[in-house]
Amino acid sequence: MVSRIQSKALLHAQLASVFQARGFEGATLNELAAAAGLGKASLYHHFPGGKAEMAAVLLRDAVAQLEKGAFAKLNGTQPPQERLQRFVDSFSDYVDGGESHCFIAVLAQGSTAKAHKKLIAQQYDDWLRHLATVFEQTGDKPKRAQRAAAKLLADLYGFLLVAKLCSDSKHFRQGVKRLKKELA
Amino acid sequence: MVSRIQSKALLHAQLASVFQARGFEGATLNELAAAAGLGKASLYHHFPGGKAEMAAVLLRDAVAQLEKGAFAKLNGTQPPQERLQRFVDSFSDYVDGGESHCFIAVLAQGSTAKAHKKLIAQQYDDWLRHLATVFEQTGDKPKRAQRAAAKLLADLYGFLLVAKLCSDSKHFRQGVKRLKKELA
DNA sequence: GTCTATACACCGATAGAC
């Protein structure tokens, strides 16, 4: 039923927020259980594989969220510049305007699992190509579009990291604002 | 003596490499001791405050390294564009061409100590101003110089994070190469 | 599905010999 799906999504969101705030190694089962409003043992009902399985599931969640929430905005009939701006806005929404963090980046930093790294690298490549096609639609030649796509993603993650460095999400929000202007 | 200074610097470098690879929470005393070629207890002779003190000392190290290794390149009599390029090169050297990581960013992510966060934020602000003055020397108006400085730092950290995301330092090196072209 | 209780390993840290 719908309510079950919503509960599951809520549980995942609560767990993800702990990982995002504390990192993979920093997140403890006590914190995760507390955030979920459950006992530690209950988490093992939902994730028999423990912390590693949580991370794997939440990674798939994050990919799906960005795919449907942000990169889907790149398709459509609007001018490519407008689609790129909507993409940037949606990415900003995903990381809560710089207050939160990208789960994928958190996992890339903390986890040692090679399966995660491979999935993440492949996904990044997909997204890079997707972005590059939109830049081509703005008139860029393929090579320039490729560079613009890589730069855009690096900019977004760079402003996000700088915001964390300064513990001030303002840096992310200002960077995003400036990015959108440049895309116009 | 010189040899003692060198040994201390080597010890710090060995410890820093563990923190850079595994994060603050992920780095264990066993790993740190193994990397240093010492027993756990011996680390407490050098750092009575344990892991927290190691992080604090290594943070000061990292600031000093970047200050003297990279930001010092911004001063001099060469054209400002050339100084900016040397700065980028030196930053790249500090993170070993994207293979390693910036200790400051690692600590900003993992540690919960407010003292660290404050020091890091202040240091970032200093560096931002320093960079901005050089951009002004290229002819940029103050506001534009400010934005260019913020963008440059975000770009560097962004390419670094993307390289980690893909477990491929090529992304960092290509980004740096492109950045230097744009600075010319 | 959730809980309490618990097993067991490892973590950070200390004591004290050399």
Place this chain on the structure above:
DNA sequence: GTCTATCGGTGTATAGAC
């Protein structure tokens, strides 16, 4: 300054009642 041995605490994970 470095070591071995060990402490108390916490971490992940499991058993089993409800």
